[in-house]
Each structure stands twice: as structure tokens, then as C-alpha cells.
Amino acid sequence: MRRISNLVLSLGLALTLFSCTNSSDDGRVLNMALGDDIKSMDPAQNYDTVGNTVTPLINETLFQYHYLKRPLTLVPHLAEAMPEISKDKKTYTIKIKKGVLFADDKAFEGGKGRELKAADFLYGWKRLLLPELASPGTWIFDDGKVAGWDDYRKKMGDTPAGDREALLQAPVEGLTALDDYTLQIKLLRPYPQLLNVLAMGFASPMAKEVTAKYGQQGLSQHIVGTGPFMLVDYVAGSKVDLKKNPTYREELYPSDGDAEAIKDGITAAAGQKLPFVDAIHFQIHKQEQPAWLQFLKGRLDTALIPKDNFDAAILNKELRPELAAKGIKLIKDEEPVIWYLNFNMKDKIVGGNNKDLRRAISMAINREEFIEKFRNGRGVVATSMIPRVIAGHTNRTEVVNGFNVEEAKKTLAKAGYPEGKGLPTLQFDLRGSATSAKQQAEYIQNSLAAIGVKMDIIVNTFPAYLRKEQTGNLQFFLGGWNADYPDAENFMFLLAGKNAAPGPNASNYVNPVYDKLFEQISVMTPSPARDALIKQAEQVAFDDGIWGMLFYPVEYSIYHSWVKNYRPDSTTSGWIKYLDVDVEAKKAGRAKL
Known part of the structure; x- marks a missing residue:
């Protein structure tokens, strides 16, 4: 579904969904x-x-x-x-x-x-x-x-x-x-x-x-x-x-669920009429810290954990006992989401046939360090265009064009820019103005400087970023995709030539070999034969240096115990309609904070 402002219930990047x-x-x-x-x-x-x-x-x-x-x-x-x-x-x-x-x-x-x-x-x-x-x-x-x-x-x-x-x-x-x-x-x-x-x-x-x-x-x-x-x-x-909506038809909370839903007790509302709450108030909140502090005061119903507060909330990958004692709960989930370095193939500098420049940039980024520094370890290095939780994922032992500074320098020279000489300053566009997004961009900026590449950081609002993306006016940027639906085709189509901007192919990548493989993949159901074609198509794109795969996020989301039926899912549209608030429990819970 979707261009990610961040991962809807995923990392604390530019535009995180917070309760407020x-x-x-x-x-x-x-x-x-x-x-x-x-x-x-x-x-x-x-x-x-x-x-x-x-x-x-x-x-x-x-x-x-x-x-x-x-x-x-x-x-x-x-x-x-x-x-x-x-x-x-x-x-x-x-x-x-x-x-x-x-x-x-x-x-x-x-x-x-x-x-x-x-x-x-x-x-x-x-x-x-x-x-x-x-x-x-x-x-x-x-x-x-x-x-x-x-x-x-x-x-x-x-x-x-x-x-x-x-x-x-x-x-x-x-x-x-x-x-x-x-x-x-x-x-x-x-x-x-x-x-x-x-x-x-x-x-x-x-x-x-x-x-x-x-x-x-x-x-x-x-x-x-x-x-x-x-x-x-x-x-x-x-x-x-x-x-x-007072005229909403009778839609009922699901009457069955999987073993995890039963264990978590979120099937108790089975057969009851939706929605439960009378209203939902969203505030547009671009920074993480104020929302986090309000959550701790009981003025928020749910939150993600900002990286700067992770150690205060989590101990040995579990919620700290002092927070659990206050009725706060934790859910951990690896999501059907990918993050990657992206390049606009229409750009005169990073695009076209300049695949060695793109490959060199990818090799300059230390994925493990990035995940630890900005995700507190909440992620898995991505080796495939397909998330691990989606059928069709290719389990490679290492990232294609992965971190290797010396190889990055050699590849940059091969591209015609030894030590970055002659290469114009690159433009890296952000999806928003959040502090975490700027910090991540600065990390990429410093990583590229180590091989001689200069980079300017361009701050946008998310709508402004989307306008640039859909009109092909980006050069170098962070790509993020949250599954529209649980099928590998929904990730492979991001590089199909027919889907170039304003479509979902923000890379504006066109390769007849990839496109032919994609057409075969798109009409097949999951199978070993399809998986083999996916791996082949991925290799075509990676050889062209189109994406520098970064990571798959593992999300830690927390909520107050007065929120009922909480099972966030970034692919299930409208999941918020299933939530309920126990008013009396909320009053009692706030008294503990």
C-alpha cells in the first residue's frame, strides 16, 4: 500500500505514526x-x-x-x-x-x-x-x-x-x-x-x-x-x-482468530458490533519526543519507541518491569516492509548507465551500524527485494553491493570519479523534517564523504516529497515500501518500466530483461519456479545498481492496557476500527503513572 512516510507502525523515520x-x-x-x-x-x-x-x-x-x-x-x-x-x-x-x-x-x-x-x-x-x-x-x-x-x-x-x-x-x-x-x-x-x-x-x-x-x-x-x-x-x-458514522451497517468483530489472537485475549469481543469508539482524534505531530512524553503521562493511547528512549523502555529486548507495572504493554513484529537507497534513473548524474556510481554509493553504507544506531538493533539486514515474511524472499548470505569501503572507492574510480573528483554534489531528499530523518541523512552523508562523495540534504514536507517523487524530480533518496498486499509481485512491480512516475516505480527504471521476467512472475502463484524467476529478476536490478538494500524493520510498539483489541498491522487497512477504549480502566491506569 504504499509510499512510506515511515513504516506505519514501523521505524522512527521521518514521519512516524504516533498516538498523541x-x-x-x-x-x-x-x-x-x-x-x-x-x-x-x-x-x-x-x-x-x-x-x-x-x-x-x-x-x-x-x-x-x-x-x-x-x-x-x-x-x-x-x-x-x-x-x-x-x-x-x-x-x-x-x-x-x-x-x-x-x-x-x-x-x-x-x-x-x-x-x-x-x-x-x-x-x-x-x-x-x-x-x-x-x-x-x-x-x-x-x-x-x-x-x-x-x-x-x-x-x-x-x-x-x-x-x-x-x-x-x-x-x-x-x-x-x-x-x-x-x-x-x-x-x-x-x-x-x-x-x-x-x-x-x-x-x-x-x-x-x-x-x-x-x-x-x-x-x-x-x-x-x-x-x-x-x-x-x-x-x-x-x-x-x-x-x-450513525448510519453504519452491522459489521461485527471477528468471531475467530489464530492461536496468537486467542492467547492475547483479543478474541473476547467476538460478534460485537463495530466500531466501539465514538470518535478518533488524530493530531498531526512531526516530532517524536513530545508524543513520547505525553504517552508516559497517560495522555496518549499508543506509541512507538523513539531511538533516544529505547534503553529507557526496553531491557534485554523486553519491556522494562517498571513500565509493565504501570499497565504498559509491548508488541514486537517484523513487518512486510523494505528500506533501501534509491536513485532516479532519469537523473543526469546518478541515473542512466552510471551503475558503478550507484554501486559505489551502496557499498559505502554500513547496514549493521545503521540498524544499531538508528533502530537500536530493531531490524534485519535486507538481502532481497522481498521481505522475509513474504513468500518469494531470496535468502542470500550477503547484500549485493554491500558495505565495503575499499571496493566502493575502486568502483567510484571505475565510474570516472577517482576519490570523488569531478562528481557534482549529490542531492538527497528527505520525506519529512523529523530529527531522526535528518540524523539518518547525515549518517549517509558522512559515509559517502569517506569515499569522496559530497551530498547535500534537502528537507521536505511529506506531501512535497511525494510531489517530487511523482513528477520524477528526485535524484537520490531513501526508498521505503510497505506491502499493499502479501505477495512478492507487489514489491517486484516497483521496478517495472510501465510503472514509472507518477506510478510506484519512483526509480524510473526501465530494463526489458527485468520487465520480461516481471511479466512472467506477475501471472504466477507462489511456487519454487516463481521464486527462481524472482531471484533472477532481482539480480538483474542489483547488477544495474538500482537499489542499495538496507533493512527489514522489526517494530516495537507499546500501548496502555486500557486500549483493547490491539494488533497493529501495516498491510491491514482500517485496522484501527477494531480498537476499543476501556474508560474506567483508563482512569485507573492514569492514576498509576
Whole structure:
């Protein structure tokens, strides 16, 4: 899912998701925070961890991941049941639930939300192709996946802006509403990831009344969906307030779970109606220390542990007894996330055929030291494009283009820059302004200086960073990816040539050999044969020096015992809807702090 502002429940990099205090923190209310402004709440545009923390609580999808089962398992959400799939795996027929209502909003007649219909999905999917939205999600159906989609995309691009709304009403061959409650998708070839894609925000339905009221480009800060919460207020740089949707249908807390869920006691709410809390208050909080201190005072519900406070919270990889005695709890989890050095292949200096420069830069970075210094050891050196928790991971004994200063100097000279002579100062863009992000950039800066490479650090807000990324205006930067869905294809597609900016291929890498291998991988289900192709494709990219793999994070997240049902997962969109607050326990717990 997503460009990482940090890892949504992952490291304390530029934009960490923290719980944060709010003046209205009494009652059955969650008080949380975001690491930066939301670039856009529009489901056609949102593709980062900051926005994806909020929007799935408002907008829903046909399918979702079971909250209490690992490995992740898809279950119906707005769909009535799992789809009927043809024998050739090219036709999917999906029934949607009846009686689902859009939240009340002045966009609708009389301010009352109407019933969701199959046509709302078609409308939401087709508006992905509006040029003015520059959606990073068009890939979900394009490139010969859905019948008629590529032709429709071309037609949309050729249509004058004033005529595009009418075109949104035109049919697409492979996307059909058989009736008000039945969708049919016809594929040109099998697409094993289709159901995973239909669990992503890009596949959310959209009511035409909403875009008519607020405009196609007016949904970045005002969205209306069918979800358990409604947007009350969004003030950039300050807050996002949500309240319980009073017309939300009956969705129940899962009635089953895996052994770990049972052991942790988070199945006790089985069969109860969601959501539990009356409101969620997010504060936009860009620095770590204030949030941490407020958590310790009991004014926050959850937090990640900043690196500077790690030793005060953790002893021998477990929560310190004095914190445990106060009712604070710890969860540790290796996530489906990768971090890596990234280069823009369109750049005149680090891009193109200058693979030896990219390889030299990668060799200058000591991964183990980086993990220890900035993660307190909470990470594993990455040797594959695929996280260890995803099928298809290649378990190499060492990093390709890994740390070796002397080899880095030789490779830099081979690139034509002996001791860095003749090489312009590189530009390293940050994803935010957090102190930890600046410190990490300074570490990279000093590491490169050791081989003769100069580097300037460019500070951005996260939305500004995303604009640069999506327009191809970065040179050298930290790449981070949190799985949209639990499949290796979702990581391999980051280097597919067809996905270049504004798509997810921020490297703007195009290699016909890699692309051919990716096309084979993308239509296969997990198997040893597929794993072999993944390893082969990875080697092609590593030989080109496209990425310098860094690490897979292991997250330590803590929470107060008054927060119930806490099982954070960076791939499960909308997981916050399952949380509850025991008001009386909160009062008693604060008294211990």
C-alpha cells in the first residue's frame, strides 16, 4: 500500500505514526496522531502510509484482511461473499451487500446518504483515469489486465477536460454492473492479485453526488464513504477528527482468530458490533519526543519507541518491569516492509548507465551500524527485494553491493570519479523534517564523504516529497515500501518500466530483461519456479545498481492496557476500527503513572 512516510507502525523515520494527546481524550475516544499532513484523502490519489491510516476508516472496499488471522486472509467487506470465478480465471462475478449506506452529507438529497450500488464501484474505478487526478493507482487494471481498460484510458487522455465527466458514464468492456448489486470483471489474462487489489483504497466506490458537490479535484480534504467513521474536520498541520458514522451497517468483530489472537485475549469481543469508539482524534505531530512524553503521562493511547528512549523502555529486548507495572504493554513484529537507497534513473548524474556510481554509493553504507544506531538493533539486514515474511524472499548470505569501503572507492574510480573528483554534489531528499530523518541523512552523508562523495540534504514536507517523487524530480533518496498486499509481485512491480512516475516505480527504471521476467512472475502463484524467476529478476536490478538494500524493520510498539483489541498491522487497512477504549480502566491506569 504504499509510499512510506515511515513504516506505519514501523521505524522512527521521518514521519512516524504516533498516538498523541487531544483535549477531548475522555470517554470512549481514541487519541492518535499522524506524522505529517495528508497529501490527499481522495481514494484515487491516496497512496502513502499517512493517508492510509485515516481513509480506510471512511472509505471501504469489496474485500479486507481478517484482523485476527496470520498469514493474512482475505474476507468479504462490501462484498456479500467471495467472488464466483470462472474456470479460466478470467471472469469474476461479485455480489455486493444490500442496505449499505453512504454517510450522511450535504452532497446527497436532503443531506441523507443513499444506498450503495454496483455502479458506484464502476464510477470510482473509472475516475482513476482522470488526467487531472494523476492517480498513482491506474496500474491496478491497466496493461492488458481488464478488457477494454487500456482503450478507455487512452480515450480519457484524449478527451477535453470539459467532456470527461460524460465519458465517466460510458461503459468499459470488462467492468460491468449486471444489476444494482452485482459486479462482473472480465480479464484478458489471469490476474492472481485481483482480489488483493480489490482490497486496496484505489478500488473504493465513489458516489457521483459527492464529486458533483465538491468537484473531481475537491476530495483531497473532504471525503464521504460507507465506512464506520465520518470526517468531521481536517486542518492541515494540526488535526484530523473523525466521529462514529450513525448510519453504519452491522459489521461485527471477528468471531475467530489464530492461536496468537486467542492467547492475547483479543478474541473476547467476538460478534460485537463495530466500531466501539465514538470518535478518533488524530493530531498531526512531526516530532517524536513530545508524543513520547505525553504517552508516559497517560495522555496518549499508543506509541512507538523513539531511538533516544529505547534503553529507557526496553531491557534485554523486553519491556522494562517498571513500565509493565504501570499497565504498559509491548508488541514486537517484523513487518512486510523494505528500506533501501534509491536513485532516479532519469537523473543526469546518478541515473542512466552510471551503475558503478550507484554501486559505489551502496557499498559505502554500513547496514549493521545503521540498524544499531538508528533502530537500536530493531531490524534485519535486507538481502532481497522481498521481505522475509513474504513468500518469494531470496535468502542470500550477503547484500549485493554491500558495505565495503575499499571496493566502493575502486568502483567510484571505475565510474570516472577517482576519490570523488569531478562528481557534482549529490542531492538527497528527505520525506519529512523529523530529527531522526535528518540524523539518518547525515549518517549517509558522512559515509559517502569517506569515499569522496559530497551530498547535500534537502528537507521536505511529506506531501512535497511525494510531489517530487511523482513528477520524477528526485535524484537520490531513501526508498521505503510497505506491502499493499502479501505477495512478492507487489514489491517486484516497483521496478517495472510501465510503472514509472507518477506510478510506484519512483526509480524510473526501465530494463526489458527485468520487465520480461516481471511479466512472467506477475501471472504466477507462489511456487519454487516463481521464486527462481524472482531471484533472477532481482539480480538483474542489483547488477544495474538500482537499489542499495538496507533493512527489514522489526517494530516495537507499546500501548496502555486500557486500549483493547490491539494488533497493529501495516498491510491491514482500517485496522484501527477494531480498537476499543476501556474508560474506567483508563482512569485507573492514569492514576498509576
